[in-house]
Amino acid sequence: MVKRELSIHWFRQDLRISDNPALTSATQLGEVFPVYIFDTVNSGEYPMGAVQKIWLHYSLKALNKALGGKLLVYSGDPLKILSELITEYEIDKVFWNRCYEPWQIARDKKIKAELNKKDKEVLSFNGSLLWEPWEILKKDGSPYKVFTPFFRRGCLSAKEPRLPISTPANLSFNDSIITGLKIDELNLVPDEPWVKKIIQKWQIGEDFAQEKVTEFVKNGLKDYKDGRNFPSKTNVSRLSPHLHWGEVSPNQVWYQAIESDPELSRNTDHFLSELGWREFSNSLLYFFPNMPKKNLQPRFDNFDWIEDCKLLKAWQSGATGFPIVDAGMRELWDTGYMHNRVRMIVGSFLVKNLRIHWHNGAAWFWDCLVDADLANNSAGWQWIAGCGADAAPYFRVFNPILQGEKFDKEGHYTRTYVPELTNLPNKYLHAPWMAPELILEQADIKLGKTYPKPVIDLKLSRDRALAAFANLKN
DNA sequence: CCTGGAGTTGTCCTA
DNA sequence: TTAGGACAACTCCAG
Secondary structure (H helix, E strand, O other): OEEEEEEEEOOOOOOOOOOOOHHHHHHHEEEEEEEEEEEEOOOOOOOOOOHHHHHHHHHHHHHHHHHOOOOOOEEEEEHHHHHHHHHOOOOOOOEEEEEOOOHHHHHHHHHHHHHHOOOEEEEOOOOOOOOEEEHHOOOOOOOOHHHHHHHHHEEEEEEOOOOOOOOOOOEEEEOOOOEEEEEHOOOOOOOOOOHHHHOOOOOHHHHHHHHHHHHHHHHHHHHHHHHHOOOOOOOOOOOOHHHHHHHOOOHHHHHHHHOOOOOOHHHHHHHHHHHHHHHHHHHHHHHOOOOOOOOOOOOHOOOOOOOHHHHHHHOOOOOOOHHHHHHHHHHHHHHHHHHHHHHHHHHHHHHHHOOOOOHHHHHHHHHHOOOOHHHHHHHHHHHHHHOOOOOOOOOOOHHHHHHHHHHOOOOHHHHHHHHOOOOHHHHHHHHHHHHHHHHHHHOOEEEEEOEEEOOOOOHHHHHHHHHHHOOOOO
């Protein structure tokens, strides 16, 4: 009998058993030690936000359960920890699925080189993108900067995404190592009352993620293209945090959507293109590693931003006096999530009406979002600020009143998160300061007391933003 | 090289 | 009330 290899599978953002290329390859070769390391030394400027850590905690619990309690958990420097394990337990190979953030790429490259020096083989796989960033390039070999050609020409004419692989039947994990920590000992969950509030909105882990895909494909996809714009409808998939942690692979989502609708109706087509946006953001971050900090369009370095703590605070806490904006910011605070349409509205409001630097918005989202993801977050904020790769025209400034009336006409969404406006008629819901005194009185609203007056003049702030944009030319 | 079409997500004014 | 055009000019990208 051939000697069975001993391998480590290092879990990172692939917290699942199914369609896990690295894990499957490792198990086919022999016995596997499943390892998670909370990296305390490499993440540099982008340590996990508070909410991200909470998600991680519960996702690790679920993973550990799926592994029969055999997940080995550590905290510290991955290179040091892996090296010690390898030496101590005479391990032959290390497997992982690739991560694509700049600091992760640098870390993994270093670890691979160091382990190779010890004659240990490192095998890395693609477990979290439909296409590798370096596979999708223009004819001249440079990366795309505009979404539509990236997706249509680049992705769709490239080779089809890998089909999901089935879960190995003979998953056998070695449990002869006993040096790990308990997941609780990572201390990822602070002892705060708000934690419970967020956690109860989500079902975390691979099993729930897979169920959610099935449920979305069955119900949400039917009217996705139009329904996705309405925050009170249930047409968006809300898969983003699951995709971020790899509780489900994009390949599983991609093929389930296609199988459910082989004709590729406009709904499915549009949903696939949203997965395409995730690829695009990752591609941008890969080729422009400064994207989280640096404007992709350098001329924006001269933009006339305003620094105003009070206004920033009003935005963060959902107290701007613009109901759809406040609803979005409170949804974020209460649930760790915000509907995509509303993300655009609050983003436009911060950057264009308040004229506060998009870095402030990105930082707040990073801390509050369960789906906080460096590629998506930076690309999204650069897009809404207009300094991104393919910028929106400068005159595109969202009007929170019109957006509210268009996408939350009945006010179901707004009233959910801004209950003090519950009794205000729809006609005035998105602009309470326009309501006659009597109506406000009847609705039990005292502007400036029970609900804020608008923190800025909409028209004036729009004109000033347009002027600031016009200045950029010089 | 040059050419021409196109660009996630809007708003406002006018007829 | 509603529909259509204006709002700039630029860069990206393929041919």
